Amino acid sequence: MVDVPFVSTPEHVARRMLQLAGVKPGDVVYDLGAGDGRIIIMAAKEFGAKAVGIEIRKDLYEQIMRRVKVDGLEDRVKVINGDFFAIDVSEASVVTLYLLTSVNEKLKPKLEKELKEGARVVSHDFEVPGWKPVLVESVKDYWCDHKIYVYEIGVSTPKKG
Numbered sequence: 001m002v003d004v005p006f007v008s009t010p011e012h013v014a015r016r017m018l019q020l021a022g023v024k025p026g027d028v029v030y031d032l033g034a035g036d037g038r039i040i041i042m043a044a045k046e047f048g049a050k051a052v053g054i055e056i057r058k059d060l061y062e063q064i065m066r067r068v069k070v071d072g073l074e075d076r077v078k079v080i081n082g083d084f085f086a087i088d089v090s091e092a093s094v095v096t097l098y099l100l101t102s103v104n105e106k107l108k109p110k111l112e113k114e115l116k117e118g119a120r121v122v123s124h125d126f127e128v129p130g131w132k133p134v135l136v137e138s139v140k141d142y143w144c145d146h147k148i149y150v151y152e153i154g155v156s157t158p159k160k161g
């Protein structure tokens with residue numbers, strides 16, 4: 001099921017999300033609802049991370065695959081055409097979201113269960129209800145401000161076990 005329509009995170013906001021999450025080589029960045037793939041491609045190209053995008057729309061999945069090929073990133077970027085609720089994300093050290101508060105709420109138990117302590121979750125514009133962000137930043141755009149919420153598993157979330 002498509003839970004959220006396709007709207008892109010502006011490039012400068014995406015870059016700031018990855019900076020605030022402290023993305024570096026060795027990280028594995030998952031974008032849940034990858035859209036046109038800009039976040040995962042940036043994570044690989046500019047931050048040297050491995051990245052995985054999960055995108056439910058076939059046309060967008062195919063668009064990302066074409067971009068990954070053109071950029072020669074096949075060894076570092078994986079794209080899955082599927083529903084993020086059905087795909088294990090335990091490998092992620094960083095998860096990026098641009099969804100809705102209601103969808104973040106539904107994803108919360110899955111993220112708490114699957115992600116390791118210390119993993120960061122970065123959400124554009126929509127909070128994860130009940131989690132305490134370790135950082136919130138506003139980024140200016142022409143028309144509006146974008147909010148970035150950074151969470152850390154084990155710090156923002158209930159302790160496991």
Ligand SMILES: C[S@@+](CC[C@H](N)C(=O)[O-])C[C@H]1O[C@@H](n2cnc3c(N)ncnc32)[C@H](O)[C@@H]1O
Binds near residue numbers: 034
């Ligand atoms: C608001 S866009 C964000 C795109 C990208 N993450 C960005 O920030 O530029 C949300 C994306 O999530 C996808 N999506 C919605 N529900 C989904 C689901 N259940 N599983 C996977 N992708 C989904 C939509 O097709 C859309 O491309």
